[in-house]
Amino acid sequence: MKKHIKHHSITVVAVLAALALGAGAFVYSGLYDIGADDPHTKLVHSALQTLRERSIHVRSQGINVPDLEDPQLILKGAGQYAAMCTQCHLTPGQTDSEIRPGLYPQPPNLAQERVDPKDAFWVIKHGIKMSAMPAWGFSHDDRAIWSMVAFLQKLPDMTAAQYKEIVARAPPDEDMDMDGDGGHNHGHGEGAAADADDHHAAAAPTAVAPLSFDGMKPGAAPEAEAVAKSFQQALQRGDRDAVLALLSPAATISESGQTQSREAYASDHLSSDIAYLKSATVTPVSQASMAMGDTAMVGTESTIVSSAKEKPSTVSSRELLTLKQHGKQWKITAIQWQSVAQSTPQ
């Protein structure tokens, strides 16, 4: 009996050793074609595919996803993508590039396929071995990588024209890398509003950094602009219900650096805004917008002349609305207001 087991063990060890030798000999023989123009065998391909998917998935699970709807993040991602990714991953309307036919594995067409945010973040940061996908984490911080992930969520919904437009507005790659967060003025809405507050008491109104409407064009997002107009008219009419109906439940309202929820605004500032506008004349100066898939921003500049007896004033007001499309309807998800008193010569 004992002999029997021993005999078996020897056979097993011998077979394993033979296999290992065989595998070694196979690797060394050069029989397997490593050329990118010769596809893997089915078995190798499916083993690699599973290895790749599991490896990424297991590593990406603990990653915390930031707010990918942040329009400034999406805009930044557009610039990054256009600068570094399109030869391999294409743009809306583009069917092929010079480098793609020769790549194996083939890079996915990210203008058509939407990627899981956690997996995408991990892949962009770390790259994929034995493929053309580089590890961008060597040269880009996490925020830059999240900007690409945020942009990739919108890209499959974009037309070629929308893609061109957003890229034209996006800050260039080098610029973004150098300025980090809170650098120069590329439209940190709240930062700008907070600045306005800080400077207000001390300095002349001209010292205020205005809310940035960078890259917006009149008529770029006509439906969102129409909603912005209805919203402004409802405020001026004093129609509370119509105002609130246009705000999404999670909307935030920032005024002079303070941010409120929709509820807080409804029970507090809304009434005073309505009362103020009742005694005022609003003259639109300009309106412009930009669209990013199901998100859009509308910037409106106007002059408000208030004839309130106690405190007549002329202010120039800037309003930046962020809107999101739900089905056919656009709802406002963020409002940023800034007003600068005009020195009336007299």
Ligand code: HEC
């Ligand atoms: C030189 C070509 C090349 C460039 C440039 C490149 N990639 Fe890739 N990328 C690939 C290849 C090839 C794959 C597929 C690898 C695989 O399947 O093993 C890939 C995979 C990916 C994936 C995973 C997609 C999925 O379905 O899991 C993401 C996300 C991605 N790339 C994003 C980017 C971003 C963002 C950039 C620009 C910063 C970029 N890539 C630049 C070649 C490239």
